[in-house]
Amino acid sequence: MMRSQRVCGWLAGVAALALLVGGCQREEPGTFAGYIEGEYLYLSAPQGGYLASLDVARGTRVATGALVFAVAAEPETQALEEAQAGAKSAQARASNLRAPHRPSEIAVFAAQLRAAESALQLAQAQLAQQQALASRNYISAAGLDQAMAARDQAGAQVEALRGQLATLQAALGRHSEVLGAEAEAAAAASRVAQARWRLERKTVAAPVAGEIADTYFRPGEWVPAGSPVVSLLSDARRLIRFFVPETALATLRPGQLIKATCDGCPAPITAKIEFIGTQAEYTPPVIFSRESRAKLVYRIEARPDEGDAGSLRPGLPVEVHPGARPQ
Numbered sequence: 001m002m003r004s005q006r007v008c009g010w011l012a013g014v015a016a017l018a019l020l021v022g023g024c025q026r027e028e029p030g031t032f033a034g035y036i037e038g039e040y041l042y043l044s045a046p047q048g049g050y051l052a053s054l055d056v057a058r059g060t061r062v063a064t065g066a067l068v069f070a071v072a073a074e075p076e077t078q079a080l081e082e083a084q085a086g087a088k089s090a091q092a093r094a095s096n097l098r099a100p101h102r103p104s105e106i107a108v109f110a111a112q113l114r115a116a117e118s119a120l121q122l123a124q125a126q127l128a129q130q131q132a133l134a135s136r137n138y139i140s141a142a143g144l145d146q147a148m149a150a151r152d153q154a155g156a157q158v159e160a161l162r163g164q165l166a167t168l169q170a171a172l173g174r175h176s177e178v179l180g181a182e183a184e185a186a187a188a189a190s191r192v193a194q195a196r197w198r199l200e201r202k203t204v205a206a207p208v209a210g211e212i213a214d215t216y217f218r219p220g221e222w223v224p225a226g227s228p229v230v231s232l233l234s235d236a237r238r239l240i241r242f243f244v245p246e247t248a249l250a251t252l253r254p255g256q257l258i259k260a261t262c263d264g265c266p267a268p269i270t271a272k273i274e275f276i277g278t279q280a281e282y283t284p285p286v287i288f289s290r291e292s293r294a295k296l297v298y299r300i301e302a303r304p305d306e307g308d309a310g311s312l313r314p315g316l317p318v319e320v321h322p323g324a325r326p327q
Contacts, residue, residue, distance in 0.1 A: 034242025038314035210234030
């Protein structure tokens with residue numbers, strides 16, 4: 001069902017070819033049999049899912065950018081929200097590492113350092129007193145050890161605070177952390193872009209204006225990834241396909257203007273030749289004769305003017321009258 005338009009065009013081509021080969025005696029001199037061919041666009045989503053909505057009907061016209069169909073996108077929506085949250089967190093961490101420390105933070109550490117130095121001085125004085133008392137045997141060895149431990153603890157606290165304050169003032173050791181945080185933020189932004197792309201591709205719009213030729217799924221049905229949901233035929237993608245014998249091939253050139261007529265057409269259709277087949281559509285016996293050579297036909301394709309193309313239906317038989325010179 002999905003390729004029915006191409007089948008119809010092929011059948012029309014067979015009929016036109018039969019008309020040319022079998023009924024050439026009834027054609028007017030200088031005219032060739034042909035038909036209208038449509039080059040369909042098959043619109044699909046790159047990811048599978050249940051068809052959420054089908055916003056067009058067969059036979060209706062759509063404008064460029066009009067919504068055609070949408071596939072359910074709950075997983076993609078959740079993935080995008082997760083990626084955005086991760087990107088926000090990574091960006092906040094990078095900003096925090098790039099920002100210099102506030103003077104108030106440095107002042108707090110400086111005050112703590114001064115307090116620790118005072119505590120160290122006090123511990124050293126108490127240790128000296130304990131050592132003097134210990135030399136006279138006024139205190140036990142345990143009391144002296146306790147005073148020495150208090151002095152060592154106060155000294156370690158001073159060294160730790162001095163290192164932290166120096167790091168804050170000179171921003172030492174933060175460059176590699178900033179680079180790592182910025183790289184993680186960039187990777188998170190890429191994940192957001194990928195998730196957004198996947199979500200946006202669940203909704204498909206018409207790339208060009210044209211007519212909806214057929215639909216292949218109904219809302220609620222599962223659509224495999226890449227499966228066409230709608231076929232679209234634009235006015236610019238219609239052409240005239242006709243066949244000429246070998247004897248007339250040399251009189252036609254790409255860019256040449258032709259005229260075509262059909263039953264019911266109010267006026268002749270103007271078209272420009274775009275393609276001339278390089279091989280015969282009919283293969284004769286190996287031994288050529290004059291009779292078999294007369295049956296050779298070549299496929300020609302011509303693009304109608306945009307003003308005429310919209311009214312031409314695929315499969316419509318036409319008679320082609322070459323006349324103008326190459327452009």
